[in-house]
Amino acid sequence: MGGRRLLRRGAAVSDPVVAARGVTLTRGDRAVLDGLSFEVPADARLLVRGESGAGKSSLFEVLGLLATPDGGRVEVHGEDAARLPERERAALRRDHFGFVFQDFRLIDDLSAYENARVPQEHAGETDEAWLDTLFERLGIEPLADRRPPTLSGGERQRVAIARALANRPSVILADEPTGQLDPSTTDDVLATLASVHEEFTRALVVVSHDPRIAGRFDDVHVLSDGRIRPE
């Protein structure tokens, strides 16, 4: 196969895992995304930066099939998923995306380990060996039985990263993953995301306005006026 591992008939590793093509999204009376096109290569490790209000969260939601654009295509492994029924979008989200949110979105009543296991339960496929590996690599094994309210911000974000990887997604999408963290914890979490990217070879897309993190990415894109351009 000449190094081109088939993902589905006609698709290969070198194809984008996610692509937006001519996407428009209006919020209120504003075209937040305005004919935006953007490809996420399978080995991407990239940052999309933009001013507050530029539409970063909107882009995150559209790329992650959490919001439906008004126009254009959002392709997952080459298939247009933008306007599929919600059930099918949910299945694609579960199987192909890992989400890391600024506010962690962990369930307070579950332990760290149970939180990280949630995506596997949704998929009906438990793989505790993989979860154990993630907890070990992320340095949160000793926290497995603790509940989120007893964890620091950086610890919670690591649990959220473990959850994002639980189903071995093709792409990790992170929306302001360091927004609630102090500078040294920000460094830790960015280093963790970078090593996760290297070790588990998933595409990593971070959207952020945090100027502290721009220097951590070689591949930086700017979102402004509803479009994306390389920096």
Ligand SMILES: Nc1ncnc2c1ncn2[C@@H]1O[C@H](COP(=O)(O)OP(=O)(O)OP(=O)(O)O)[C@@H](O)[C@H]1O
């Ligand atoms: N539900 C909504 N109704 C109306 N306008 C909205 C809604 N959600 C977002 N917007 C507007 O869309 C624009 C883009 O918002 P978005 O949250 O995507 O930007 P952002 O770049 O993530 O901003 P920030 O960095 O401040 O979080 C903003 O002008 C915002 O006010």
